[in-house]
Amino acid sequence: MKKxxxxxxxxxxxxxxxxxxKDEGYELYPITFHYGQRHSREVESAIKMSEYYDxxxxxxxxxxxxxxxxxxxxxxxxxxxxxxxxxxxxxxxYVPARNLIFIALATAYAEVISASALFLGVNSLDxxxxxxxxxEFIQSMSKTINLATKNGVTGxxxxxxxxxxxxxxxxxxxxxxxxxxxxxxxTSCYQGKELACARCDSCRLRIKGFxxxxxxxxxxxxxxIVWN
Amino acid sequence: MKKxxxxxxxxxxxxxxxxxxKDEGYELYPITFHYGQRHSREVESAIKMSEYYDxxxxxxxxxxxxxxxxxxxxxxxxxxxxxxxxxxxxxxxYVPARNLIFIALATAYAEVISASALFLGVNSLDxxxxxxxxxEFIQSMSKTINLATKNGVTGxxxxxxxxxxxxxxxxxxxxxxxxxxxxxxxTSCYQGKELACARCDSCRLRIKGFxxxxxxxxxxxxxxIVWN
Numbered sequence: 001m002k003k004x005x006x007x008x009x010x011x012x013x014x015x016x017x018x019x020x021x022k023d024e025g026y027e028l029y030p031i032t033f034h035y036g037q038r039h040s041r042e043v044e045s046a047i048k049m050s051e052y053y054d055x056x057x058x059x060x061x062x063x064x065x066x067x068x069x070x071x072x073x074x075x076x077x078x079x080x081x082x083x084x085x086x087x088x089x090x091x092x093x094y095v096p097a098r099n100l101i102f103i104a105l106a107t108a109y110a111e112v113i114s115a116s117a118l119f120l121g122v123n124s125l126d127x128x129x130x131x132x133x134x135x136e137f138i139q140s141m142s143k144t145i146n147l148a149t150k151n152g153v154t155g156x157x158x159x160x161x162x163x164x165x166x167x168x169x170x171x172x173x174x175x176x177x178x179x180x181x182x183x184x185x186x187t188s189c190y191q192g193k194e195l196a197c198a199r200c201d202s203c204r205l206r207i208k209g210f211x212x213x214x215x216x217x218x219x220x221x222x223x224x225i226v227w228n
Numbered sequence: 229m230k231k232x233x234x235x236x237x238x239x240x241x242x243x244x245x246x247x248x249x250k251d252e253g254y255e256l257y258p259i260t261f262h263y264g265q266r267h268s269r270e271v272e273s274a275i276k277m278s279e280y281y282d283x284x285x286x287x288x289x290x291x292x293x294x295x296x297x298x299x300x301x302x303x304x305x306x307x308x309x310x311x312x313x314x315x316x317x318x319x320x321x322y323v324p325a326r327n328l329i330f331i332a333l334a335t336a337y338a339e340v341i342s343a344s345a346l347f348l349g350v351n352s353l354d355x356x357x358x359x360x361x362x363x364e365f366i367q368s369m370s371k372t373i374n375l376a377t378k379n380g381v382t383g384x385x386x387x388x389x390x391x392x393x394x395x396x397x398x399x400x401x402x403x404x405x406x407x408x409x410x411x412x413x414x415t416s417c418y419q420g421k422e423l424a425c426a427r428c429d430s431c432r433l434r435i436k437g438f439x440x441x442x443x444x445x446x447x448x449x450x451x452x453i454v455w456n
Contacts, residue, residue: 059297065289071340090378097336100376104332108325112299137375144372147365148328150318 001027003115004161005106008032008058010045012206013121013164015186016172018053019179020163021119029115031059031106035095036067036075039192048185059109063101071096074190081190083199090129091201093190099132100141103160107145110158118145119161126169126205138162169209177215184218195222229255231343232389233334236260236286238273240434241349241392243414244400246281247407248391249347257341259287259334263323264295265302266309267420276413287337291329299324302418309418311427318357319429321418327360328369331388335373338386346373347389354397354433366390397437405443412446423450 004026008014021028030053032046043060050058066075073079073092082091099122110118122133131137142160146152164172176183188206189196196203198221207225210217216227232254236242249256258281260274271288278286294303300323301307310319327350338346350361359365370388374380392400404411416434417424424431426449435453438445444455 059293061293065287066336069287069337069340071336090381094378095336096339096378097332097373097376100332100335100373101329104325104329107328108294108299108323109297111324112297131378131381132376134375137372140368140372140375144365144368145325145328147362147368148325148360150322150324150359153318153359 001025002117003027003029003113004117004119005110005113005115006030006119007102007106007121008046008049009121010042010049010186011121011188011202012176012183012186013123013172015049015181015183016164016176017119017121018049019176019181021117021161022053023179026117028053028055029057029059029109029113030055031061031109033061033063033102033105035063035098037192038074038077039187039190041192042187045185045187049182052182052185061105066095066101069096081200083197085204086128086201088129090131093128093201094130097132099137103141103145107149107158111149111151114156115158116156117159117161119163121164122162123164123167123172125167126209128201135165138165169205170212173209173213173215177213186219193222195220197221198223198225229253230345231255231257231341232345232347233338233341233343234258234347235330235334235349236274236277237349238270238277238414239349239416239430240404240411240414241351241400243277243409243411244392244404244407245347245349246277247404247409249345249389250281251407254345256281256283257285257287257337257343258283259289259337261289261291261330261333263291263303263326265420266305267302267415267418269420270415273413273415277410280410280413289333294323294329297324309428311425313432314356314429316357318359321356321429322358325360327365331369331373335377335386339377339379342384343386344384345387345389347391349392350390351392351395351397351400353395354437356429363393366393397433398440401437401441401443405441414447421450423448425449426451426453
């Protein structure tokens with residue numbers, strides 16, 4: 001059975017990737033990074049998601065030192081997470097080189113277990129403007145990982161699959177609902193509290209996606225949302 | 229003062245990179261990875277090297293889970309390190325995606341401290357055939373890291389400097405001796421014992437390099453070496 005490493009944050013996008021990879025017939029090998037993010041609650045969501053999909057193995061990797069080097073409001077609690085909506089600038093929730101690091105680490109894992117695919121839930125439409133979510137980064141990284149590895153030399157390339165990259169949040173949710181992705185187990189809010197704040201960029205994009213599908217989001221928010 | 233992150237293993241090549249970066253006028257920010265390698269003694273060498281160069285900060289990052297995923301005789305003590313000399317094959321001392329991971333992590337650090345260069349002591353002549361030491365990997369990675377980061381978007385590119393990539397081991401040592409690199413503080417042997425084994429690929433390349441310079445290596449070996 002072909003194997004896929006799925007970079008699983010516990011959020012909505014990576015959960016949808018799990019559903020897509022399973023639907024495409026892959027045996028799922030999720031990998032989750034605990035990097036000192038204030039919403040480490042999402043790691044618990046990732047664990048529940050792995051259990052839901054009955055995966056054989058779920059790697060949870062501690063990268064706490066990413067918090068130590070700082071540079072992001074997601075890992076530095078002295079910085080405020082923006083709550084006034086998306087702008088044209090890269091927000092302070094950007095974590096330096098996060099997807100570069102995640103893909104590098106997942107590549108090592110994929111090589112060791114002989115996985116042929118590496119799924120990553122980036123998207124470049126309804127997103128926060130992070131540079132490492134752009135198609136040009138993914139294309140360049142796809143080439144680079146196969147130059148870096150023994151697999152690449154022997155012709156057993158690892159393919160980075162980003163099925164969501166050109167989808168809106170609404171399209172992602174529609175796809176996930178079709179595949180039965182358990183969105184009630186996911187966590188998106190950057191604040192990492194028990195109830196989602198509904199104001200951070202991540203909540204705003206998620207709410208908009210459910211609203212456009214005319215579906216009520218199954219998670220709980222700290223204020224009431226008008227679900228059309 | 230311009231800043232450089234130097235990926236410092238504690239071995240001979242990265243020590244030479246420290247000397248070169250210093251000579252080029254950079255303020256040195258070494259970063260060392262403890263990845264469960266059997267020769268973790270080299271981490272102690274890296275710490276001594278950082279002290280020797282009186283660096284302001286030395287990051288030592290724990291990546292012990294690289295040992296957990298295995299796939300290399302450097303991290304899996306059930307596999308033997310080869311001692312019969314280099315062949316055309318990639319040896320089992322290859323650590324999956326190691327330089328991909330190290331550069332990714334060092335990129336995040338470089339971005340946070342606003343370093344303009346990232347020094348890496350790879351070389352593609354007297355080496356063990358690892359795919360992630362080849363110029364084509366470095367070229368591709370150089371492009372990729374700047375697509376992954378905010379710095380790249382704002383035009384403050386980080387440059388991967390690999391000054392040793394086209395040098396023989398003898399040329400590297402010659403350069404290092406000119407720059408006063410303290411080779412007596414370095415550790416190269418893959419076996420990680422108190423005395424270098426003189427038989428693993430890393431020892432063989434090091435000994436050859438000193439012999440070609442007609443210089444006695446200042447470190448101790450477990451057997452006597454003919455130094456010409």
